[in-house]
Amino acid sequence: MRHSTITWAAPTAFTLFSLLLWEAAVKLFNIPPFFLPPPTAIAEAFVRFGPAIASESLYTLITTLIGFAMAVVFGLGLGLLVGASRTIYAGLYPLMIGFNAVPKVAVVPILVLWFGIGGVPAVLTAFLISFFPIVVNVATGLATTEPELEDVLKVLGASRLDVMRKVGIPRALPYFFGSLKIAITLAFVGSVISESIASNHGIGNLMLQAQAQFQVPLIFAGLVALAVEGIVMYALMAWVEKRMTGWAHRGGHAA
Amino acid sequence: MAFVELAGVCHAYGGAGTPLAVENLDIAVEKGEFAAVVGPSGCGKSTLMKLATGLQFPQAGTVTVDGERVSRPVSLAGMAFQAPTLLPWRTTIDNVLLPLEIVRPHRSRIRRSRAAYRERAEELLAQVGLEGAGEKYPWELSGGMQMRASLCRALIHAPQLLMLDEPFGALDAFTREELWCVIRDLHRTTGVTIILVTHDLREAVFLADRVVVLTSRPGRVLEERRIDLPRPRELDVTFTPQFQTIVHEMRDHIIKARG
Incomplete structure (x- = not known):
């Protein structure tokens, strides 16, 4: 079989097989649908609640993307700053680690207190949870600039900014684009957490309501919708990464 | 005055009080000369590179390049290292x-x-x-x-000054010798002053007009030797008794100095 055939056939086959296994297990062990609905029941829920799922998914997607966009801008800026200066790195790093260690779900009540229930806390949670990997990756990329190369340029009278522009930033780009894949998945986590705690919209809220009404297939349909969104955005980021920094994947051993 | 001159140079990385990387270093390289600096690892060869190019400034003594005391990066210098860093x-x-x-x-x-x-x-x-x-x-x-x-x-x-820090260290023997010839030809055609830092005595003797041997840390000049092999030198010269005598003598000297 050709390599390209395997790359799409294998995942498809595995997914179908898992679904079949799931369906069979539910039937075989007589698991009640309010405990674990079979895939067919979830598909049914999709058809029945299609418009609601679609609009709430879109809401969550937009919320996530706004938070993610903020994280990209802020994370890139802070990463460059932290990576460029040893002092800022030393001063800010422990603070950032501490900040990252705080479970973001614990921050949501504060955000609600400040901004009220709704989209803003969700956007901010998505932002807060996803900016950290971007900062760390960009800073790491900058910090791995070879000292010899820096010497070569400094002898020629290069300023710090020159070294950043010519070497540091291009070198950090693969790290940056790599971190986007992690950040976008985390951003979904953030927005859905916030939606399920304090919002009247979004998939998180939809799932919470479905739970309250005991519509278990709908809960699972929400999960599936989230998974699909997550996969699509991840694939998009992976594609962007490949487009922007192909050189880093073609020959990692050079330099 | 020599093109590159280090006079009584002492330098330590951690500032005053920390162990010296180089001590009382006196090295002078004439314009157009090919000088090689040889020494064991940690003899301050890389420190020498940084001092001569103005990336570091000595704690004592003076570094002069092209008649000017070095107080900022020497942009008339080019550098190459063991890693190509492309x-x-x-x-x-x-x-x-x-x-x-x-x-x-x-x-x-x-x-x-x-x-x-x-x-x-x-x-x-x-x-x-x-x-x-x-x-x-x-x-x-x-x-x-x-x-x-x-x-x-x-x-x-x-x-006008080319600083080479073990540029051939990571290459196989044949490639290394090929590149010796490349450097030799570049030196001849451009007339650039070259300071080659290496731990390979054969390389130093084959390429340089003068070889400076440093002691291990703190680096000091142990021996200086003019290499009078006629130019242009072909690789064959490395197999002549004359060449091998020079290498042997220098090697003995280094080994004795290490005790």
Whole structure:
């Protein structure tokens, strides 16, 4: 079989097989649908609640993307700053680690207190949870600039900014684009957490309501919708990464 | 006055009070001369590189390059290291052109007259045997070819001083000897002053007009020897008794000094 055939056939086959296994297990062990609905029941829920799922998914997607966009801008800026200066790195790093260690779900009540229930806390949670990997990756990329190369340029009278522009930033780009894949998945986590705690919209809220009404297939349909969104955005980021920094994947051993 | 002169230079990385990397170093290199500095690892060879190029300033003594006391990076110098440190996102020719985007007065001109500069870079690449490899990316080149490109990068701004820090350390023996000849020819055609830091005595004796031997840390000058082998030297010279006597004598001296 050709390599390209395997790359799409294998995942498809595995997914179908898992679904079949799931369906069979539910039937075989007589698991009640309010405990674990079979895939067919979830598909049914999709058809029945299609418009609601679609609009709430879109809401969550937009919320996530706004938070993610903020994280990209802020994370890139802070990463460059932290990576460029040893002092800022030393001063800010422990603070950032501490900040990252705080479970973001614990921050949501504060955000609600400040901004009220709704989209803003969700956007901010998505932002807060996803900016950290971007900062760390960009800073790491900058910090791995070879000292010899820096010497070569400094002898020629290069300023710090020159070294950043010519070497540091291009070198950090693969790290940056790599971190986007992690950040976008985390951003979904953030927005859905916030939606399920304090919002009247979004998939998180939809799932919470479905739970309250005991519509278990709908809960699972929400999960599936989230998974699909997550996969699509991840694939998009992976594609962007490949487009922007192909050189880093073609020959990692050079330099 | 010599072109590059270190007089009574002491230097420690951690500031005063920390162990010295080099102590009372006196080295003078004439314009156009090819000097080699040999010593065991940790003898302060890399410190010498940094001092002579103005990346570090000595705690005692003076460093003079081209009649001027060094107080900032010496932009008339080019550098190459053991690692070629080419940028993987740039083609070979763009790597070679990189210094011109930094150094004055070229940095303000390169945008307008890139074509002329490219021509110059291609000439240089041809000189080191990399004809037509300019459009390749560094990872498409072998280690020896990457090193050649790295030499071109060091030479593109027509430096008067070329500092080489163990440039052939990571190459296999055959490639290394090929590159000895490349350096030899570059020295002859450009007349650039070269300071080669190495731990390979044969390399030093084959290439240099003068070999300076340093002791282990703190680095001091143990011996200085003029190499009077006639130029141009072919690789065959390394098999002559005369060459081997020089290498042996120097080697004995180094071993004795280490006790």
